[in-house]
Structure formats: C-alpha cells, structure tokens
Amino acid sequence: MTKMTVRDVTLVAVVAALYVILTAVPPLNAISYGPIQFRLSEVLNFLPFYNRRYIWAVTLGCLISNIFTSSNIALDMTVGTLQTLVTLLLGVWLFKRLMNQRVANVTNWGFLGMSLFTAVMVGAIIGAELAIVAHLPFWLIAAEIFVGELAVMLVGSVVIFQLARRVDLTR
Secondary structure (H helix, E strand, O other), rough: OOOOHHHHHHHHHHHHHHHHHHHHOOOOOHHHHHOOOOOOOHHHHHHHHOOOHHHHHHHHHHHHHHHHOOHHHHHHHHHHHHHHHHHHHHHHHHHHHOOOOOOOOOOOHHHHHHHHHHHHHHHHHHHHHHHHHOOOHHHHHHHHHHHHHHHHHHHHHHHHHHHHHHOOOOO
C-alpha cells in the first residue's frame, strides 16, 4: 500500500464532502433515501476507476451522509456504508480484470459495466435492508432501487467521462 500524502488526504476529504452535499443537503436528501431513490452522489462511484483513493472518499462520504440524514442511522451506517465499500472494491477489481486494462483507462464499456454492477449491488443489498426493516416486498423494492441507481449511474457516466477529458482524475 502506498503512503497517503497530504494532497491525497485533502482530495479524499473534498470528494467525501461533495458526496455528503449531494446526498444530505435539502432538497437532495428527500430523493436520496427510501424505496425510490436517486442519490446523485452515486455519480462519484466512477472516481475509483481513476484513482483508488476515491474508494475511501466515497465510502467516507456515504458514512457521513448516513449519520446525518438517515432515519435508520445504525443500520444505514453499517449496511449502506459496507455496501458502498464492497461495491467499489469489487467493481474496480472486477472491471480491471475483465477488461484487461489499467483502471485509469476507462472505456464506455467500463462505465456501462460499472453502472450495471453498481445498480445490481445497490438494488439487492439496500433492497434487502428496506424489505427487512420496512416489511416491503423484496423484488419490488429492489427493482425500484435498481432503476433509480441505474438512471443516476448512466447519467453520471456521461458527466464523469466528460470531466475526465478535461481534468486529470488519476492524480
């Protein structure tokens, strides 16, 4: 593991803060939780393709957002945050190997794959959490969350791809 510099820690803090703003600040907090959710901060899930430090940034942002905004803090702190960490770790590892390329050399297929992978993971895990806690039908709630996550990720893939053409996200 490489040593984190002050610059790295600063970038992690900035991205985590951005995640919190896009999740927890009104009116965005109203669409970030519940059975139908469009968590705009999930767009940041693409950043780990460029640099792995962003895995920790997005996970930290998720944890902080869940602490300050969730109606079920303890469960969202653990399940939601672990789901984010596992999805990002597996997503980067999986697509790096499947696409046989450097993580930073993301193609449209990588973005599409990460969008689908993330939507499936979030739909299944958060869907199960809500099904258990709120006694909602699993398949219905998982499908609703999947659709919301996929929509955000697909739009976000375009945004991050365009941003990466102008800003070096690998540094």
